Amino acid sequence: MTRILFPLFAAAALSGCGSFADRLGLGEDRPDPDVSAATEAAAPAPSVEASATPVLTSGANSAESLDTTTAEEREAATKPPTAAGASLGETVVSLGSATEPGLWIKTPLVQNEMPGRVTNPANGKSAAVTLIPIEGPATAGSRMSLPALRLIGASLTDLTTVEVSAAG
Structure with missing residues (x-):
């Protein structure tokens, strides 16, 4: 009986851990990190004109x-x-x-x-x-x-x- 309960207990205890839960199929649907990284790399950087936040020039990083x-x-x-x-x-x-x-x-x-x-x-x-x-x-x-x-x-x-x- 212990041989059956221990693995179930371990799986339940570790189900909150993302990578272990993903391997068991217990985790939430999460984006594949390899796909996300590739998507971010392919996305164009926002243009300075499109940015609502003022962009500081290289000299604008001091109190002066x-x-x-x-x-x-x-x-x-x-x-x-x-x-x-x-x-x-x-x-x-x-x-x-x-x-x-x-x-x-x-x-x-x-x-x-x-x-x-x-x-x-x-x-x-x-x-x-x-x-x-x-x-x-x-x-x-x-x-x-x-x-x-x-x-x-x-x-x-x-x-x-x-x-x-x-x-x-």
């Missing part, structure tokens, strides 16, 4: 090349404010869409779009930005533009705590 702000915009954003704005609180920021231009922070700390300022408490650098509301509790994180992160000396890959205030 993706930062589309002008020197004048960066200088204006880093000028000290004439009056202190109302503090809205602290938030943890990460890099937002690197291809979205401008100096902005998308944060749940505001209900309406408005001018504001972000300050990196680690080094004291600040920048004038547009505060853009997003849904979520005030304790939720925020996303900041690549140029704004660069101006305040924040890491593009780490999470950074910043102070957010309304424009003064």
